[in-house]
Amino acid sequence: MTETTPDDRKGLKAKTRLIHAGRRPSEQFGFVNTPIYRGSTVLFPTLDDLTRRNAKFSYGTQGTPTTEALETAWTELSGAAGTVLVPSGLAAISLALLTAVKAGDHILVTDSAYRPTRIFCDGILARMGVETTYYDPWIGAGIEALIRANTSVIFLEAPGSQSFEMQDVPAIAKVARAKGVCTILDNTWATPIFFPPHERGVDMAIEAGTKYLSGHSDLLLGLVSANAQWLNRLRATFDAFAMCPGPEDVFLALRGLRTLDLRLREAERQGLALATWLAERDEVAVVLHPALPSCPGHALWKRDFLGSSGLFSVILRPCSTAALAAMLDGLKLFGMGFSWGGFESLVIPFDCRVYRTATQWSPPGPALRFSVGLEDIEDLKADLAEGFERLRAVG
Structure with a gap:
């Protein structure tokens, strides 16, 4: 059997890509699933390798073959440039926002957002000097009137977490792109299977893998995918926090991915x-x-x-x-x-x-x-x- 590559899978349906993405049995002695890699220390064979960090993985917080398997699979599924994994859905929200804001910024957040998102904005971000304005989820392209010179983020959730208002994501993303504003979407309800976030113009997309990716109510996990414009900044913010999920949770999420x-x-x-x-x-x-x-x-x-x-x-x-x-x-x-x-x-x-x-x-x-x-x-x-x-x- 010849393993498929991401290029091979471009023309395949999502159902097929879910089965093959992020798997390399040839690197795992033929075993189908990526095993659980637990660890912090990575050994280097020479001083030169250590000095130059000449290794695919240099420390546990920067990833393992287990986390890489899910990151690459989710990147392919969501149509992103890259993905990082964090310990929960709320951690994914926090990381995405912290990636895009700085002190003195103004952000726009849908009034229908998951309530812990509001708590983070009104608490942590407010203490950092970031002002949040909540907007009507039905606003669509009319959001342009709310954008200020210091607006850095528009945060969306479609549909709303409890009240299920549906947002016009493409229209809002188009306005944001023209104004140089980052769009962040909580896409947990639909997953990339039912809503391809980056294809619809979103810069960063959040998923609580705790929900459908897990499917069994037995793990906590968050994923943030980003387009090419935002990936390096997202990864740098992630590295600064070392906000790593547990390897067992990542393994269970990989297993859930196949039947998602x-x-x-x-x-x-x-x-x-x-x-x-x-x-x-x-x-x-x-x-x-x-x-x-x-x-x-x-x-x-x-x-x-x-x-x-x-x-x-x-x-x-x-x-x-x-x-x-x-x-x-x-x-x-x-x-x-x-x-x-x-x-x-x-x-x-x-x-x-x-x-x-x-x-x-x-x-x-x-x-x-x-x-x-x-x-x-x-x-x-x-x-x-x-x-x-x-x-x-x-x-």
Whole structure:
């Protein structure tokens, strides 16, 4: 068997590239998977080699064959110039922002962003002298009016982490490029399989590998991919922090990579089926799923995305806190817990009113975010139907 190269794989589908990218069995005595390399010290054969750092790997913080395998695979999948790995999704957000900002800068962040992103901007970046302005996620090319002379970053998330507003990423990226502003996208919901970030004009793309790349709710990992313009600066910032993930987590992510397409497409199918069923329930006022024609962001999703994942939200009709607790506490198949993208289904209540600043969040009733797993869809519906019965019984 002849190993494929990145050039060989350029014409292949993503499903095929996921299987072959980042693997070199010929360098691993024929074993299929890249092994776990644990270590800090790398030995050099001569003084000259040591002095000149003449080695592919010179110290553990700069990478190992394990991390290189995932970095190169993710770079190929996302259409980037390069990728770095960090210990969590939030670490990926922090690293990308720290790569692009300096004291005295101004940045623009979507009002629908993952809340820890806001906490980092309003805390750490504010202490560094970086000012953050939150903007309406629906703004599109109109974001040009918010760009100042010292604006260095536009941070996007499509769709929004809980409220699922869909952003016009290409339009915003075009404006940013013309103004010399770096665009950073949290692409965790879609992954590069359903949204090729750099092809759509984004400079740096963030992925919480904790979610779909892992697929099993048993690791923490973040990835930041960058285009050629930003890669060297990203790598230099990463090297300065030595923000390294554990080798076991990287190994598990590599294993998850091989089945990512299958799991993501099943999550898409399951998510759409449950979202459609929930839209017909009397207890549900609104379903926030970009792939549904009824969702406000559907046209943008249809134009720019290649699919949808299993994460979406619903707004219930008005009910008491006791009724909501009765519904959720008795669920047998939907766990209540943070994160998503694993094999098990999850649900959490949320309320954006406490932190939105550029837009108003005023749903008619409680909001729930669902992460649909790989259980049988009819069993999931039955579990929720019993939950809705308990909700109605309490009122």
